[in-house]
Amino acid sequence: MDNPFWNYSLAHYSKPGVAPLCLAAQDELGADVNLLLLAAWLASAGRTLDAVQLASLLAATAEWREQVIAPLRALRRQWKGLAQAAALREQLKALELQAERELQACLYRLAAQLPGSTGEVCARANLQVVLKATGASAEEAGERAGALAAALLAD
Numbered sequence: 001m002d003n004p005f006w007n008y009s010l011a012h013y014s015k016p017g018v019a020p021l022c023l024a025a026q027d028e029l030g031a032d033v034n035l036l037l038l039a040a041w042l043a044s045a046g047r048t049l050d051a052v053q054l055a056s057l058l059a060a061t062a063e064w065r066e067q068v069i070a071p072l073r074a075l076r077r078q079w080k081g082l083a084q085a086a087a088l089r090e091q092l093k094a095l096e097l098q099a100e101r102e103l104q105a106c107l108y109r110l111a112a113q114l115p116g117s118t119g120e121v122c123a124r125a126n127l128q129v130v131l132k133a134t135g136a137s138a139e140e141a142g143e144r145a146g147a148l149a150a151a152l153l154a155d
Helices: 003-013 018-030 035-045 053-080 082-110 120-131 139-152
Strands: none
Touching: 003 018, 003 035, 003 082, 018 035, 018 139, 035 053, 035 082, 035 120, 035 139, 053 082, 053 120, 120 139
8 A cells, every 4th residue: 555654754754853853752752753753744734633633543553552563662672782683683673664664554544534734833733742642841842843843844
């Protein structure tokens, strides 16, 4: 299945500043990188994401994120620096990426039902919703959302 959200994620995650900002939000706040990318992708299409919609997406994907992606990521990180497991770690990394692709396919299907609004303001608002859901303060969520929105939308 062609997935414009996956294509967007591949193109934008590699932009300068995006990966470190996403990973910092993941590691420091518990944000899901895929949901941050979804928020930005929706904004790029002029669609907003509110807290109720986010809660629905989180609930619909919780089992996959918690039972598949999180254990793969934890094991991959545990093996970091373990030279004898380097080849296995790379295979694990590929499996984790495949699991995230499956998650994004699910999010793409669910997002098709969300309403349509544009640009950096929309991206910032969507990213802020995701970051606030982690428990980040409004100020911290706003700062991180602004930086990530600018990085994602940079040419």
